[in-house]
Amino acid sequence: MHPTNNSLDMKVIQLTAFGDTHHLSAAEFPIPQLRLGEVLVQLKAISINPIDVKTRAGKGISALIKDRLPAILGWDFSGIITAVAPDVKTFHPGDEVFAFISFPEPGQTYAEYVAAPADQITLKPANISHHQAAAATLAAMTAWQALTRYTEIKAGDRVLIHAAAGGVGHYALQMAKYLGAHVTGTSSKENETLLRDLGADEYIDYKTQAFETAIAPVDYILDTIGGDYIDRSVKILKPGGTIVSIPSGLNESVTEKAAAIGAKGHTMKAQPNGKDMNTIAYFLEKGIVHSHVSKTFAFSEMAQAHKLIESGHTVGKITLTI
């Protein structure tokens, strides 16, 4: 099943080998054939994440795809449905949709078209741009799943969010506020205004303040850094509190380190899920959560976009126009 245009090929950015950004290049691939349960989406905007960059460099999910190069990376998109598989009744051609798809398998969103599982996508609110929607995907899903599957945040609970200016962190800050928490966010001084605008009750400049002595003990911590941040973070966790740590490869000891002070520690992996996407769409539509898109690139500028993420100092999200 193909879209109603004359070309059966589409432009993609392919990864031909693991390593530097010069292994990312423009190519033409066949437009995906739909399988049952899928919709074909013509992409308008995509966002990228540290996992894209780690995978390109030979970490991340590279082991999963090493025998399948060249590969198309990317998990996040917003676009317009051009065709649906015969069994898909919930979406129709012309619907504007966005999602985080297929993870940890390649979502293949560095492309003009993607075949997306219908049970992982949601309708884009009409008052939200494709870029705002494409941003609120893997990162927003991670934040929401971290806060709702591993914590029981209630009004007044104290929450610390590391890297609250980053992709995951800036959504987590807003979502923790929505859940009624008293939220502290960390970032460098340049991003203090952003954090306060997003609702942070307390702010820590991690470059000039030791966060573990800067605030009173907290009930919950979202750790986006790993390593010794876990050792330092558990020092300000209340007994019985919870730390959720997301950087795979840097957080495997979090459970035992938390247990040592009578707290709970979890690692997690974000999972594509249409129900959670619906919640995020609702948050965007109602203005409960805002995507801070700090930079937008052309599709042909994928290498520059990867380098910005690789710097470790992306503010909010970056997106690309397809």
Ligand SMILES: NC(=O)c1ccc[n+]([C@@H]2O[C@H](COP(=O)([O-])OP(=O)(O)OC[C@H]3O[C@@H](n4cnc5c(N)ncnc54)[C@H](OP(=O)(O)O)[C@@H]3O)[C@@H](O)[C@H]2O)c1
């Ligand atoms: N397990 C999962 O399912 C999952 C899902 C998503 C992401 N992750 C992982 O989680 C991590 C964060 O992802 P992300 O998308 O949020 O990354 P990101 O957007 O690239 O994070 C960049 C932000 O980190 C901040 N930052 C850097 N070092 C910091 C520090 N020491 N203290 C406080 N802030 C610091 C920077 O702020 P300044 O510029 O102000 O320094 C910048 O705003 C990555 O390792 C990613 O791979 C895991």
